[in-house]
């Protein structure tokens with residue numbers, strides 16, 4: 001096999017967790033987490049509530065410091081990226097847009113403060129299907145529209161990497177379908193998508209690769225097809241893999 005063909009099949013990882021441990025006092029939230037995420041694929045980060053998904057993503061995005069180990073994007077820690085928003089876009093739980101600001105103004109404000117050309121605002125609104133709602137105040141957006149606006153915000157810098165923490169929580173089936181096909185399209189263009197979820201059926205329908213975390217530890221990591229092989233579903237594979245860890249509340 002030529003080097004180019006090998007690279008197409010096994011491209012270099014874009015995201016790397018290397019032995020990341022995060023303790024809060026006596027509580028170990030994540031414990032020696034190690035895995036890699038490759039471009040051109042949707043990677044699902046799957047685990048029950050409290051397993052350590054958000055903590056891992058917060059460390060990756062420089063919002064929290066690892067107690068030990070490191071998490072890299074394109075070979076660098078987030079804080080060492082020259083143009084972070086142009087490398088990685090993220091949608092995390094947390095503060096939403098100011099409710100009396102219009103959708104387009106919210107995006108224009110973030111674009112301006114990150115030296116991103118104003119022309120991107122129209123492009124990202126179109127990419128997420130919010131062009132017609134651009135002049136509406138975000139306080140009047142539905143949950144699905146707010147998620148689309150969050151994704152539009154993540155897309156402003158036209159990043160190679162998209163990271164989404166539980167993006168389908170609370171969405172109706174249409175909203176879930178839209179996010180799923182959007183992420184598949186994004187990865188299909190050779191970009192890197194990492195999304196966390198505690199919903200196994202959602203992961204089974206969306207992800208190419210799956211990293212399973214339980215009690216702060218990685219318990220499985222690989223192609224979805226390999227992880228589910230020999231099991232009727234991802235859910236069965238998960239419980240077989242995690243054993244005692246699966247006694248954690250799964251909701």
Ligand SMILES: Nc1ncnc2c1ncn2[C@@H]1O[C@H](COP(=O)(O)OP(=O)(O)OP(=O)(O)O)[C@@H](O)[C@H]1O
Nearest residue numbers: 024027029047048049050051052053054055056198
């Ligand atoms: N700031 C903090 N202080 C103390 N403990 C924390 C803190 N943040 C997270 N934890 C604990 O670390 C563990 C992992 O939490 P984390 O939020 O990363 O899990 P998660 O997999 O994202 O779950 P969820 O889907 O419920 O957010 C949990 O036991 C949580 O209570």
